[in-house]
Amino acid sequence: MAFLEIKNYNKKFGELKVLKGIDLSIEKGEVVSIIGSSGSGKTTLLRCINFLETPDVGEMILDGELLFSDLESKKYTEKILRNKRLNFGLVFQSFNLFPQYNVLKNLTLAPTLLIKTKAKKLKEQLKGQGKKFLEIKKEIKEYVNSERERIEKEALILLEKVDLTEKKNSYPCELSGGQQQRVAIARALALKPKILCFDEPTSALDPELTAEVLRVIKSLKEGDRTMIIVTHEMGFAKSVSDKVVFMSEGIIAEQGSPKKLFTNPKTEALKNFLANTGDKEGN
Amino acid sequence: MEEFVKVISQLASGFSVSLILFTITLITAIPLGLLISFCSMSKVTPIRIFTKVIVWILRGTPLMLQLFIIYYGPGLVGWFNWSSLNTGWTWFDKTFDPRFIASIIAFAINYAAYFSEIFRGGIQSITKGQTEAGQVLGMTKGQIFSKIVLLQVIKRIVPPMSNEIITLVKDTSLAKTVGVLELIFRAQDFLDDGIIWPFLCAGLFYLIFVGLLTIIFNKIEKKLSYFKA
Numbered sequence: 001m002a003f004l005e006i007k008n009y010n011k012k013f014g015e016l017k018v019l020k021g022i023d024l025s026i027e028k029g030e031v032v033s034i035i036g037s038s039g040s041g042k043t044t045l046l047r048c049i050n051f052l053e054t055p056d057v058g059e060m061i062l063d064g065e066l067l068f069s070d071l072e073s074k075k076y077t078e079k080i081l082r083n084k085r086l087n088f089g090l091v092f093q094s095f096n097l098f099p100q101y102n103v104l105k106n107l108t109l110a111p112t113l114l115i116k117t118k119a120k121k122l123k124e125q126l127k128g129q130g131k132k133f134l135e136i137k138k139e140i141k142e143y144v145n146s147e148r149e150r151i152e153k154e155a156l157i158l159l160e161k162v163d164l165t166e167k168k169n170s171y172p173c174e175l176s177g178g179q180q181q182r183v184a185i186a187r188a189l190a191l192k193p194k195i196l197c198f199d200e201p202t203s204a205l206d207p208e209l210t211a212e213v214l215r216v217i218k219s220l221k222e223g224d225r226t227m228i229i230v231t232h233e234m235g236f237a238k239s240v241s242d243k244v245v246f247m248s249e250g251i252i253a254e255q256g257s258p259k260k261l262f263t264n265p266k267t268e269a270l271k272n273f274l275a276n277t278g279d280k281e282g283n
Numbered sequence: 284m285e286e287f288v289k290v291i292s293q294l295a296s297g298f299s300v301s302l303i304l305f306t307i308t309l310i311t312a313i314p315l316g317l318l319i320s321f322c323s324m325s326k327v328t329p330i331r332i333f334t335k336v337i338v339w340i341l342r343g344t345p346l347m348l349q350l351f352i353i354y355y356g357p358g359l360v361g362w363f364n365w366s367s368l369n370t371g372w373t374w375f376d377k378t379f380d381p382r383f384i385a386s387i388i389a390f391a392i393n394y395a396a397y398f399s400e401i402f403r404g405g406i407q408s409i410t411k412g413q414t415e416a417g418q419v420l421g422m423t424k425g426q427i428f429s430k431i432v433l434l435q436v437i438k439r440i441v442p443p444m445s446n447e448i449i450t451l452v453k454d455t456s457l458a459k460t461v462g463v464l465e466l467i468f469r470a471q472d473f474l475d476d477g478i479i480w481p482f483l484c485a486g487l488f489y490l491i492f493v494g495l496l497t498i499i500f501n502k503i504e505k506k507l508s509y510f511k512a
């Protein structure tokens with residue numbers, strides 16, 4: 001069984017059927033690009049994978065664990081959803097950095113909040129063991145502090161990876177779009193997701209800034225990261241992907257190696273799509 | 284000179300009443316406004332529509348009219364008379380005047396309605412993207428509100444709130460119409476003696492206070508200018 005298995009994902013918005021039975025499997029360490037014309041359901045699929053939308057029908061298995069099932073989805077509480085979401089990271093087209101925090105805090109905020117939640121649980125546990133109040137307090141404090149240190153250290157390593165160490169104290173409004181998107185990538189990585197998803201990470205960027213973001217994503221591939229990338233950059237999809245998925249009107253019309261899809265498209269839809277985006281292919 | 288001292292001390296006493304009215308209105312209308320704003324964004328349609336109608340009425344009719352209804356209304360329907368009410372509540376050596384209480388109620392409700400619209404606008408203007416960024420990072424709803432949305436909302440509502448709050452300073456003079464001894468009321472006292480200049484003095488009181496508030500709001504705005512939201 002593959003690392004990620006999506007089976008028969010269906011999603012409607014009102015009467016509009018946006019996903020009509022998506023089957024997709026992804027191996028560990030694989031980079032999958034999703035291409036397709038506007039409105040074909042790419043973003044919706046990513047949002048369903050990330051539990052921002054709930055599919056009406058379907059099943060998802062990650063690493064052998066049944067993560068989503070339409071039979072259970074009504075019973076998913078906020079807390080359950082939160083834990084499920086943590087399996088994935090999502091990088092948005094519009095970055096969505098937190099404007100009031102500097103770069104480093106953007107990376108450390110979520111992991112720190114998770115630690116605080118864990119600390120609360122730990123406290124209950126220690127209380128259950130009948131430990132003294134002061135002892136518990138000391139132990140919790142030590143735990144939180146050492147975790148904080150770890151989180152910050154890891155964040156700094158990530159910033160180095162995306163080449164933004166010297167910007168760690170800057171605020172998002174002081175950064176270029178490309179830099180903001182690289183921070184967003186580092187922020188998603190800080191939670192160590194099993195799969196990192198990108199929704200057109202360079203669409204909001206000036207052409208001269210896309211290269212630096214694409215370079216960072218490519219460098220992640222070398223780190224053996226499992227990634228799903230929705231993109232309009234055909235050249236990039238061709239060079240970075242192990243597998244390309246072409247979506248058309250809510251279904252996966254074609255999938256396979258980049259070579260197979262780009263040089264030998266089978267469906268009319270893909271042929272048309274490639275012909276229309278052909279002018280971009282050169283770069 | 285003696286006259287001057289008399290005027291100023293009487294005006295100061297009137298201004299202290301205005302100031303208390305202002306302060307209590309502010310600290311009750313803000314939480315009430317927040318509550319109303321949540322109701323007006325409720326997913327439960329009846330609650331949402333009911334709240335919107337109430338806000339529409341409160342913003343769509345003069346505050347003076349609302350004040351009259353709250354002050355004279357209970358008497359008209361034979362419920363009770365504010366003027367014959369002895370609250371028994373004291374503030375230092377003074378007893379709380381029922382007229383004053385009625386005014387506070389009218390002001391708080393009216394301003395809560397205005398504030399609620401500012402809060403609603405502020406909260407809804409924070410893009411869905413910010414909330415979703417928090418969600419995919421595993422944050423709870425409470426964390427998303429307190430750690431991400433709140434400060435951005437505050438930054439956005441400071442300018443409209445400062446406008447509204449400055450208007451409130453001047454609106455306190457409406458309490459005069461139900462007999463609260465606020466600043467204008469006290470200044471008018473001197474008209475019987477043929478002295479008009481206390482009115483100008485009263486104006487100065489308002490000006491100075493509004494000036495102080497303006498400085499405070501500018502400070503807050505500046506403090507929040509380190510980020511763009």
Ligand SMILES: Nc1ncnc2c1ncn2[C@@H]1O[C@H](COP(=O)(O)OP(=O)(O)OP(=O)(O)O)[C@@H](O)[C@H]1O
Binds near residue numbers: 013018037
């Ligand atoms: N929340 C929603 N409510 C209603 N309709 C929606 C919603 N989200 C998406 N849709 C519709 O679903 C269809 C697919 O949208 P989606 O955003 O998934 O397309 P996409 O492939 O990502 O397109 P693009 O390349 O333009 O980003 C569109 O017709 C869109 O209008």
Ligand SMILES: [Mg+2]
Binds near residue numbers: 042043044199
């Ligand atoms: Mg999209």
